[in-house]
Amino acid sequence: MSGRKLDSGGRGPVPEAGAGFGPAREIERRYALEVFPKRDITIVRGRGAEVWDDRGRRYIDCVAGIGVASVGHANPAVAEALAAQARTLVTCPGIFYNDVRARLLEKLAALAPPGLSRGFLCNSGAEAVEAAIKFARLTTGRTGIVSAVRGFHGRTLGALSATYRQAYREAFEPLVPGFSFAPFNNPGKLRDAVCEGTAAVLIEPVQGEGGIRPATAGYLGAAREVCDETGAMLVLDEIQTGFCRTGRMFACERYGVVPDMLCLAKGIAGGMPLGAVLGDDRVELTPGRHGTTFGGNPLACAAALAAIDFMENERLDERAEALGARFLERLEARLPARVRAVRQVGLMIGVELRERCRPYIDALAREGVLALAAGTTVVRLLPPLVISRKQIDEVVEVLVGVLE
Numbered sequence: 082m083s084g085r086k087l088d089s090g091g092r093g094p095v096p097e098a099g100a101g102f103g104p105a106r107e108i109e110r111r112y113a114l115e116v117f118p119k120r121d122i123t124i125v126r127g128r129g130a131e132v133w134d135d136r137g138r139r140y141i142d143c144v145a146g147i148g149v150a151s152v153g154h155a156n157p158a159v160a161e162a163l164a165a166q167a168r169t170l171v172t173c174p175g176i177f178y179n180d181v182r183a184r185l186l187e188k189l190a191a192l193a194p195p196g197l198s199r200g201f202l203c204n205s206g207a208e209a210v211e212a213a214i215k216f217a218r219l220t221t222g223r224t225g226i227v228s229a230v231r232g233f234h235g236r237t238l239g240a241l242s243a244t245y246r247q248a249y250r251e252a253f254e255p256l257v258p259g260f261s262f263a264p265f266n267n268p269g270k271l272r273d274a275v276c277e278g279t280a281a282v283l284i285e286p287v288q289g290e291g292g293i294r295p296a297t298a299g300y301l302g303a304a305r306e307v308c309d310e311t312g313a314m315l316v317l318d319e320i321q322t323g324f325c326r327t328g329r330m331f332a333c334e335r336y337g338v339v340p341d342m343l344c345l346a347k348g349i350a351g352g353m354p355l356g357a358v359l360g361d362d363r364v365e366l367t368p369g370r371h372g373t374t375f376g377g378n379p380l381a382c383a384a385a386l387a388a389i390d391f392m393e394n395e396r397l398d399e400r401a402e403a404l405g406a407r408f409l410e411r412l413e414a415r416l417p418a419r420v421r422a423v424r425q426v427g428l429m430i431g432v433e434l435r436e437r438c439r440p441y442i443d444a445l446a447r448e449g450v451l452a453l454a455a456g457t458t459v460v461r462l463l464p465p466l467v468i469s470r471k472q473i474d475e476v477v478e479v480l481v482g483v484l485e
């Protein structure tokens with residue numbers, strides 16, 4: 082299958098090993114303060130749903146920058162917007178107004194669930210979560226943050242305090258006080274955990290890192306209700322689910338639940354670092370209480386405007402919905418015995434195995450498909466939403482081959 086012509090990618094020069102790039106593996110090994118367990122692949126170029134390594138090998142990229150490259154690698158509209166903005170104005174701190182930032186804030190307000198017409202811009206998912214925690218504490222005058230078992234919200238100390246996984250937390254304790262966890266998809270236990278001291282309930286509508294686990298309608302509905310009853314704020318972390326990934330602009334649309342704040346990042350800006358918190362008029366901020374140097378810079382905002390335009394023009398929400406369904410249908414038709422469960426919402430896909438997934442992720446890479454792990458047993462696929470039907474079929478083909 083590997084020589085087959087695909088809908089996107091494959092054009093332009095493929096770099097030779099070492100040609101102008103240097104021995105990246107050796108250099109990074111020597112000079113990085115490494116935080117990630119590395120895979121032995123040096124990626125040097127991307128286009129659409131594909132990337133190439135330094136030996137000219139092509140991969141279908143179901144990692145996509147960890148769910149970032151939704152509009153495809155090297156998206157021409159984003160590249161054009163970046164180049165034009167880089168020639169015009171790259172940086173402009175929040176103490177001044179700026180035309181590009183203004184346009185993005187207006188656009189986000191138009192896309193957001195009803196009422197969430199105000200935005201704060203930052204540079205990453207964790208920063209968005211940090212801001213939302215601070216905004217919730219400021220607004221309610223309370224300190225408690227209730228999040229979910231298996232939830233993931235980032236690695237900075239506040240976001241980490243809301244992140245469940247012990248392996249991420251334990252070396253950094255004591256974390257921020259006031260955080261607690263309730264079992265995911267258990268409305269009764271969530272109700273028990275939220276009280277008059279709760280500033281926010283912070284949850285993902287589909288847990289990503291936690292294994293691609295969609296919230297039930299009953300659970301998200303209960304979260305909305307218990308927040309309304311107690312005066313806590315419902316903060317949805319849509320950093321991974323947002324911007325068409327789940328077949329809607331935002332996953333909360335699938336549930337008909339409107340949060341008090343929405344945390345966004347990953348796919349928002351065509352690969353550029355940008356995060357956002359959207360909130361309503363209730364969010365109370367005294368100027369001077371929070372800030373950021375790079376947040377909302379014109380370069381990232383220009384990329385986001387181009388990426389969001391592309392999502393809307395190309396109907397990437399509908400595309401994610403249709404291609405995700407196609408993936409599921411084709412995989413379920415010949416489901417390998419190693420698979421315990423397949424969970425899929427749009428192009429957010431988790432294939433849970435009955436054993437550890439790591440060897441299969443390595444085998445997938447050898448067969449030209451890059452995939453992620455979520456926990457120890459779930460193969461997670463977050464392809465660019467521009468992926469073609471042919472490429473989706475190829476991913477299923479390779480996955481079934483590797484798992485059999």
Ligand SMILES: *Cc1c(COP(=O)(O)O)cnc(C)c1O
Pocket residue numbers: 205206207208210233234235236285289290318319320321346347
């Ligand atoms: C990736 C992610 C984050 C953290 O985003 P960073 O940009 O890595 O800080 C937070 N929440 C969710 C749901 C994520 O998927």
